[in-house]
Amino acid sequence: MIVLMIYVAIFVLAYIAYHFIVGKSVSNLGFNARKTVTFGDESAVTPNRSASVISIISIFVIWGAFTGSQISPIHVPGPFIGDTSFLYTATNAQNQTSDAKVFIRVSRVGEDAGIPETSDESQNGFARDDALKVAAWRSGLIRVQKNDEGGKEEGYRVTAINGHPIAPLQSVGVEDGVVNMTAKGSLSFVPYKGWQMEPIWLPAPEAIVTRLFEIIQDGYQGVALSENIGWSLFRVIVGFALGSLVGIPLGYAMGLNNWFRGWFDPIVEFMRPIPPLALIPLVIIWFGIWEQGKISLLFLAALWIMTISARAGVSGVNISKVHAAYSLGASKLQILLHVIIPNSLPEIFTGARVAMGVCWGTVVAAELVAAEKGAGKMIIAASKFQQTDIVIMGIILIGIIGFGIDILMRMAEKVLVPWKGKG
């Protein structure tokens, strides 16, 4: 919530600051700048590159600020790290009171700074000083009575912390943390947590980069990163290729023949709205959870999309083109090869882009369910060990690869169907 509010605040402030600094000085450049009507003219709306840069930077700064990262110049308050202490007052069975100190050392997660030493200065009553080590974001239970004289007797109880009275289920704020008393009367110390995220929730950006290099070098659980990603890509490509191999001819047949159209229409229309992920359980039952199952799933994911796009490609042909071709003496086969197929290519490419995207998402999900190797397998395994840095790194990689696939498809489209959208 706070993070979202900060992000919105940055959005507004950056907007105001940008327009205050840049003002109207960037007019005169290009045709759009000469337009007086821009609100409502979609073509006049171009992404403001400064906004994009600020947006990305703020995401990383917020991320860094809330994780205590080195890449961020500012940080929200972090958890308390270091030595602290508080005083407790105990009352024994004889109704005498005595004070003693609890020395606490709060260490970073994963580090062990050792137990602090107790001083001996206030050891005149029956209460004895205690020492406690606790990691940041954790809490530590202290049985102060354990070393106190008469601490095990009935009637012994802790009555105050730093002079503030305390009773079971109450808490008292002390320097650098809070002391809680459990229902049974023992104390626990919770060091000040600050606003930063625990690495287990969200690691700092540089931790993820470090982990990326580590995994590129050593792999994860004995599987190289390239192998994990390679397997995912391999499944996508095989599934997509098989789906296209069946789907495109099927779509053509549906676009050209009444019987095919009638026969497959109900099947295609029924299968189309089923999300491929919903097929996972059935595919597991039929084909098992391993390679065959995953490839079948991706095949099904790609199949309907490619069928529908090929069918749309055929029905999208301008009838004048077909008429013209017949008038020029083309046979049915020639019309299929020289008119209908090339005419449907833009539509098929659009379908292929969608299908690749869906397949990529489906393969990751399928690997989450079961796989030996794969991008999804890597992050689900890491998640079981709470290796959040690997999970986030994997998610980012999956995103980048999905984006890369789309870019590649677009480039192929530009080269192979340059006439797209220009009919």
Add this chain to the structure above:
Amino acid sequence: MSMDQSSLRIDNVSMTFSLPGGNSIEALKDVSLGLSAGELLSVLGPSGCGKTTLLNIIAGFLAPTAGKIVLNSHEVTGPDPERGMVFQRGALFEWMSVRKNVGFGPAMKGVPAKEIRSRVDELLEIVGLHEFGDKAIYELSGGMQQRVALARCLANDPDVILMDEPLGALDALTREKMQSLILKIWKNTGKTVILITHSVEEALLLGQRLLVMAPRPGRIHKEYKLPFAEMGVNTDLRDVKKHPDYGKKREEILSMIWEMEEEIMGRKE
């Protein structure tokens, strides 16, 4: 009229479209017409009078509900390269270069590539596109695209050229140039040409014979024999338009079409 071997005969052609809901439209009723080889016919009429339907029947894309089309003493049953078609737009193949488009007909027939090439070059020269052979279709302007369509149609050496508002999407200047080009090609190749248009001026300039059609049912309303096409072959079209007869005919036909349009509107209300 003499009906020699290479003539086109439209024989009592009727076309009734049945609509969903039981109604039907008489797009054409008892249309008869004879054309000798090499004649240039323009067809004019209010929207919906069946011009396109008639052309599609001649091209063989539609079978009439009654009557028949006879070309060179055989009956038309489907599309054939003997009858070439030029569409208003969108009928070129964007995935082929200009050259490939023009050579499409011969290529489908299996004419050797070398022969196609020289024929295509020749045609591109005629339509003034010799520099644009390797360009993509979408790189050309609308007028240039129609010239490609014309060249593509000519490449097959058809007996009859059918054009459905071929210049309808062009601006006035380009249109005038294209009209001259069509006249020139008609004269030089001696082909039978049927041209549908919405423009009275174009119908006057590009018709040795001009057919005015009337709607509901679609039929031939009146036929004219005109001298302007012959004049336009050797004269600037703007000079032809200054001819006193031209203006008179234009007024006559315009008011005729106006009347028809008004009648349609009146009937609707």
